Amino acid sequence: MQMVMSGLARRCGVTGLVIDRSAERLIKFHAVTAVLFLALGGTLALLIALTRWQVVHLLPAKQFYAFLSAHGMVMLIFWILFFEMAGLVFGSTVLLSARMVVPGLGWVAYAMMLGGAVIATGLMVTDRATVMFTSYPPLKAPPLYYASVLVFAVGAILGVVHFFINVVAARMRGDVGSLPLFTFALAGAGIIALWSLISGAVALLPAFLWSAGVIDSIDPGVYRLLYWGLGHGAQQVNLAAMVAVWYGLASLMTGGRPLNEGLSRFAIVLYIFFINMGAMHHLLVDPGLTTWLRNINTSYFMYLAVLGSLIHGFSIPASVELGMRTQGYRKGLFGWLRRAPWGEPGFAALAVSLFLFGVMGGISGVIIGGPQVNMIVHNTLLSPAHFHMTVVAGTTMAFMGLAYYLVPLIFQRQLVLRRWATYQPYIYGAGMVVWGLGTGLAGHWGVPRRHWDISFDRVSTLPTQIFQTTVVDVFMALLGIGAVIAVIGGAMFVTIIVSTVALGQRTATPNLGRVIADAFSSAPAVAGASGEEKEAPVPAHGAFEAPGALVLSLAFLTLFVLLYGFSWFELSTVPWRVR
Amino acid sequence: MAGRFSPLAKPQGTWWSPLGRDERLWVAIAAIWGLGRFLMIAFILPAIGNEQNEIQSYRIDPAEFHRLATEFTEAHQIGEMDGVPVVAPPPGSDIYLEGQQFAWRPVVQLKRGEQYRFLISSRDVQHGFSLVMSRHSLNFQVLPGFVTAIHLTPEQVGEFAVVCNEFCGAGHHVMTGRIIVTD
Numbered sequence: 001m002q003m004v005m006s007g008l009a010r011r012c013g014v015t016g017l018v019i020d021r022s023a024e025r026l027i028k029f030h031a032v033t034a035v036l037f038l039a040l041g042g043t044l045a046l047l048i049a050l051t052r053w054q055v056v057h058l059l060p061a062k063q064f065y066a067f068l069s070a071h072g073m074v075m076l077i078f079w080i081l082f083f084e085m086a087g088l089v090f091g092s093t094v095l096l097s098a099r100m101v102v103p104g105l106g107w108v109a110y111a112m113m114l115g116g117a118v119i120a121t122g123l124m125v126t127d128r129a130t131v132m133f134t135s136y137p138p139l140k141a142p143p144l145y146y147a148s149v150l151v152f153a154v155g156a157i158l159g160v161v162h163f164f165i166n167v168v169a170a171r172m173r174g175d176v177g178s179l180p181l182f183t184f185a186l187a188g189a190g191i192i193a194l195w196s197l198i199s200g201a202v203a204l205l206p207a208f209l210w211s212a213g214v215i216d217s218i219d220p221g222v223y224r225l226l227y228w229g230l231g232h233g234a235q236q237v238n239l240a241a242m243v244a245v246w247y248g249l250a251s252l253m254t255g256g257r258p259l260n261e262g263l264s265r266f267a268i269v270l271y272i273f274f275i276n277m278g279a280m281h282h283l284l285v286d287p288g289l290t291t292w293l294r295n296i297n298t299s300y301f302m303y304l305a306v307l308g309s310l311i312h313g314f315s316i317p318a319s320v321e322l323g324m325r326t327q328g329y330r331k332g333l334f335g336w337l338r339r340a341p342w343g344e345p346g347f348a349a350l351a352v353s354l355f356l357f358g359v360m361g362g363i364s365g366v367i368i369g370g371p372q373v374n375m376i377v378h379n380t381l382l383s384p385a386h387f388h389m390t391v392v393a394g395t396t397m398a399f400m401g402l403a404y405y406l407v408p409l410i411f412q413r414q415l416v417l418r419r420w421a422t423y424q425p426y427i428y429g430a431g432m433v434v435w436g437l438g439t440g441l442a443g444h445w446g447v448p449r450r451h452w453d454i455s456f457d458r459v460s461t462l463p464t465q466i467f468q469t470t471v472v473d474v475f476m477a478l479l480g481i482g483a484v485i486a487v488i489g490g491a492m493f494v495t496i497i498v499s500t501v502a503l504g505q506r507t508a509t510p511n512l513g514r515v516i517a518d519a520f521s522s523a524p525a526v527a528g529a530s531g532e533e534k535e536a537p538v539p540a541h542g543a544f545e546a547p548g549a550l551v552l553s554l555a556f557l558t559l560f561v562l563l564y565g566f567s568w569f570e571l572s573t574v575p576w577r578v579r
Numbered sequence: 580m581a582g583r584f585s586p587l588a589k590p591q592g593t594w595w596s597p598l599g600r601d602e603r604l605w606v607a608i609a610a611i612w613g614l615g616r617f618l619m620i621a622f623i624l625p626a627i628g629n630e631q632n633e634i635q636s637y638r639i640d641p642a643e644f645h646r647l648a649t650e651f652t653e654a655h656q657i658g659e660m661d662g663v664p665v666v667a668p669p670p671g672s673d674i675y676l677e678g679q680q681f682a683w684r685p686v687v688q689l690k691r692g693e694q695y696r697f698l699i700s701s702r703d704v705q706h707g708f709s710l711v712m713s714r715h716s717l718n719f720q721v722l723p724g725f726v727t728a729i730h731l732t733p734e735q736v737g738e739f740a741v742v743c744n745e746f747c748g749a750g751h752h753v754m755t756g757r758i759i760v761t762d
Contacts, residue, residue, distance in 0.1 A: 181586035257583035287636030303613035446716030448744030464740035
């Protein structure tokens with residue numbers, strides 16, 4: 001209150017949250033930077049996809065590899081981490097109506113991240129650090145490249161530390177008791193981010209010294225182990241942050257409340273303890289590990305982290321069902337689903353993201369993450385197909401959905417091109433499905449990833465025509481066409497957000513469409529609104545509260561079991577015995 | 580009775596409550612499925628499958644591996660293919676396969692149904708050994724300074740392409756090799 005009076009903060013006219021103006025400024029900078037990197041990464045994506053689609057084969061080899069390197073870094077690290085940093089500041093200040101402490105630290109973190117990201121991107125795009133996202137030694141980049149990534153990583157670590165300082169300070173001031181689930185999930189993401197960024201720094205520091213000539217050599221096996229602590233760890237950050245956004249969108253769009261708060265929080269804790277093992281998935285066909293380490297570690301200690309995802313995968317649709325049923329849509333098993341706000345961009349993004357992440361990204365990840373099946377998958381196009389379905393169709397889609405509400409609220413502007421926004425998630429999702437099917441199937445047929453020309457027409461020694469078949473041509477065409485559609489969807493998002501920020505009508509109360517505005521309020525004016533105890537709605541079917549979500553989840557699990565079984569069958573048909 | 584709260588709002592009072600019937604059922608099914616996959620990967624498939632991931636490995640100096648691979652090639656060479664030596668080692672023997680920018684050497688001729696131990700390493704940077712038989716591939720990571728050792732038994736006669744599926748530099752896409760399987 002005091003802060004609002006002094007002008008250091010404002011009270012949001014829509015949500016009633018108290019927004020620290022310095023936090024708001026920091027969120028704006030991170031969000032705009034993130035969207036600019038997304039625009040660059042998307043442009044590169046289009047050029048890369050149109051090169052791999054052999055009919056078009058757009059770029060020359062050197063440029064293809066340079067752009068592919070830059071695309072990986074810009075998208076997987078820069079776009080996503082800048083957006084997540086915006087989310088961390090939002091979750092630790094705005095959502096708690098709390099002040100941002102040590103703003104200087106936030107700005108130092110931002111400046112380091114920006115500086116590192118710009119230099120690294122510049123080096124990669126100009127073919128001076130064409131070592132791919134992974135920069136596996138002894139393939140060498142100039143010292144400046146490793147230095148810039150290190151600066152970025154340290155900046156990101158400071159940003160995460162800043163998040164925790166803000167949360168702890170808010171608790172000490174008594175602004176918050178239990179964290180909102182959204183912020184709790186972000187705290188989980190923050191913990192995973194800390195060890196993953198530290199692991200990356202530990203991998204890249206020797207690489208920097210080696211590149212600068214201070215040390216003679218660097219162990220490629222150890223580098224891979226440490227590097228994937230960052231490489232996969234960062235994706236688990238995305239996962240936890242995406243889950244936070246899923247819960248948030250479910251609440252904002254339908255008034256959904258988690259079926260069981262404790263269970264949802266427990267599932268986040270499962271991520272923190274067990275998901276880091278995913279890092280080892282990248283080493284399944286590496287030398288240097290024993291069979292037992294591979295088998296036990298990659299089965300995630302009984303898949304406890306996957307259990308976490310399965311809990312969220314049920315809990316979120318269930319919370320939507322609960323929200324819709326509470327609103328009165330109680331007809332049949334799926335009446336709530338039919339009447340859900342499909343025309344609302346946030347709900348559309350939630351549905352597309354949840355569905356594609358689970359059905360295409362999640363299942364494929366568990367299947368290819370097994371040490372045996374991994375032998376027929378490693379470094380084929382099936383691997384990027386998997387992680388694009390998680391990080392692009394899943395995380396990026398969810399972040400886009402959230403942005404349609406947070407950008408108007410934070411920038412205090414009316415969302416422009418609202419009609420576009422209602423179609424955008426479906427276009428983006430459809431593009432990713434086409435792309436994912438083409439790319440994944442091509443990978444299953446053995447097509448290598450990170451490869452400029454699978455026709456081998458220009459090869460004079462031992463060329464092979466193995467990929468010059470109609471079926472592979474069709475898959476690569478799907479890859480190209482799907483990418484074009486997805487890039488159109490991505491460009492729509494960038495256009496909507498950039499024009500909103502630049503041209504949107506200024507207003508203290510932007511129209512958010514059909515949302516449940518009291519989803520944000522912890523001190524509701526009326527009894528029964530969120531934040532206050534609510535009577536459980538009368539269960540509609542027998543004793544189940546969310547029978548529809550349960551049926552959907554069981555259908556998903558059936559598909560999971562079938563595809564899992566199919567993958568073992570496929571492995572058994574390989575005409576070689578391996579041991 | 581504990582309340583239910585918006586994930587975007589600070590929960591007040593008690594939010595901890597026992598699991599309801601929906602959650603108990605789902606968590607039980609999901610946990611059983613997790614346990615099933617764990618048993619499958621760690622115990623069942625290793626006991627019954629014909630395609631096992633039992634990669635062995637040891638460290639080696641790249642120059643030493645190159646010497647061994649050259650000796651191996653000279654000892655078993657039977658001809659040339661596109662200027663690349665073709666070797667036909669006796670069934671059951673060790674096969675030295677060397678990756679380098681931008682080739683897999685030598686071309687190997689095997690007998691169907693016989694087991695060979697492949698010792699694969701790199702002379703320079705990281706490579707991806709990818710034996711392609713579209714619609715499938717067998718893939719192993721190859722690092723300089725390490726030997727990736729696997730036992731392979733061909734079950735089908737034919738010429739199999741080997742490509743590189745780890746980015747290894749500007750000529751990555753011209754890096755090929757060949758394995759020939761005869762009766």
